[in-house]
Amino acid sequence: MLKSEAVTKVFGSQTAVDQVSLTLEAGHIYAMLGPNGSGKTTWMKMAAGLSKPTSGRILFKGEPVGVKSRASIAYMSTEPYFYPWMTLKDVGLYYQDFFADFSMARYQELLKRCDLTEGLKTKALSSGMMAKAKIAVTLARDASVWMLDEPFNGIDLVARDRIKEAIIEAAAPDKVLVLSSHLVEEMEAIADKGIFLRKGQLVKEVDIETERVETGCSIADEYRQIYGAQGGTEVC
Amino acid sequence: MEFDTASPIWMQVATRIKTEMVTRKLPPGAKLPGGRELALQYTINPNTAARVYQELEKESLVEMRRGMGTYVTENPARIEALRTEMAQDAVRDYLRRTASLGLSLEEAKALISQEEDKNAEK
Numbered sequence: 001m002l003k004s005e006a007v008t009k010v011f012g013s014q015t016a017v018d019q020v021s022l023t024l025e026a027g028h029i030y031a032m033l034g035p036n037g038s039g040k041t042t043w044m045k046m047a048a049g050l051s052k053p054t055s056g057r058i059l060f061k062g063e064p065v066g067v068k069s070r071a072s073i074a075y076m077s078t079e080p081y082f083y084p085w086m087t088l089k090d091v092g093l094y095y096q097d098f099f100a101d102f103s104m105a106r107y108q109e110l111l112k113r114c115d116l117t118e119g120l121k122t123k124a125l126s127s128g129m130m131a132k133a134k135i136a137v138t139l140a141r142d143a144s145v146w147m148l149d150e151p152f153n154g155i156d157l158v159a160r161d162r163i164k165e166a167i168i169e170a171a172a173p174d175k176v177l178v179l180s181s182h183l184v185e186e187m188e189a190i191a192d193k194g195i196f197l198r199k200g201q202l203v204k205e206v207d208i209e210t211e212r213v214e215t216g217c218s219i220a221d222e223y224r225q226i227y228g229a230q231g232g233t234e235v236c
Numbered sequence: 237m238e239f240d241t242a243s244p245i246w247m248q249v250a251t252r253i254k255t256e257m258v259t260r261k262l263p264p265g266a267k268l269p270g271g272r273e274l275a276l277q278y279t280i281n282p283n284t285a286a287r288v289y290q291e292l293e294k295e296s297l298v299e300m301r302r303g304m305g306t307y308v309t310e311n312p313a314r315i316e317a318l319r320t321e322m323a324q325d326a327v328r329d330y331l332r333r334t335a336s337l338g339l340s341l342e343e344a345k346a347l348i349s350q351e352e353d354k355n356a357e358k
Contacts, residue, residue, distance in 0.1 A: 168272070213244050
């Protein structure tokens with residue numbers, strides 16, 4: 001579905017993404033993991049067609065990503081991106097204008113499930129409410145690929161479960177979901193593939209349940225091994 | 237449900253379902269939730285949920301009927317055998333743990349009787 005071929009992104013003297021090659025297959029939920037500055041967001045932005053690789057390329061269904069693929073790839077960034085004067089209803093209408101695959105009914109249902117009402121002004125939203133609204137509007141699209149950057153940040157425990165449910169509902173044999181998070185524990189049960197990045201490079205790709213069978217490692221254990229002090233210690 | 241994230245989640249969900257079969261919370265022939273429903277019920281990856289049923293089917297505990305859904309086996313002997321298997325697992329687990337604490341088999345057995353007596357007094 002999505003193929004990253006030796007993708008590199010350089011900002012000045014900084015290499016944010018370094019020769020990342022990976023293939024994301026339909027029917028999976030990927031956890032993209034790594035500490036801040038490991039290149040997760042930069043890679044996602046390129047895959048979303050919002051920025052261009054310095055070298056290498058990202059293909060969506062065999063074609064380089066760009067303006068066209070944005071109709072099929074939904075991306076939720078960590079930055080707030082609603083105009084402050086908008087109500088949540090306006091946000092829905094705005095999305096409906098932009099994306100043919102947006103479902104107003106699904107949006108309304110997701111808002112309701114997250115205890116949000118359409119009349120709320122976006123500037124009046126708490127950070128947790130804003131986070132939920134961003135997810136609702138993104139998952140209300142019927143995209144082929146969803147990339148959610150830090151979907152659980154600033155969201156309380158109960159709402160996290162609501163969001164996971166919405167993610168499970170979106171998952172299907174012909175869809176790809178990519179979730180980035182440094183809240184590794186939140187990813188354990190919901191993702192089935194793990195992608196570990198460090199300093200812009202791909203360190204490891206795992207099938208999470210297979211890893212549990214073969215090594216007795218959770219993804220949190222893997223994370224500690226990969227990113228722990230002194231290159232990590234054997235923990236499982 | 238809280239998972240032990242270091243062991244496979246499909247196995248933990250399968251164990252839960254097996255327990256429900258043995259206790260007849262899920263009687264023979266009962267229809268199980270669809271794969272997606274199961275994923276939502278346990279908040280797990282849909283592929284993991286599908287794996288749960290595949291593994292239960294391998295053990296002849298469920299029957300996946302094409303286009304109909306997944307059902308608990310109607311064979312009561314299979315459920316009885318499952319009860320025995322699960323009980324044996326529990327015993328093995330107990331003996332492994334007491335052995336790791338340095339108890340002999342006799343001491344481990346004696347402890348069971350003592351616990352039984354305590355419970356009887358209550």
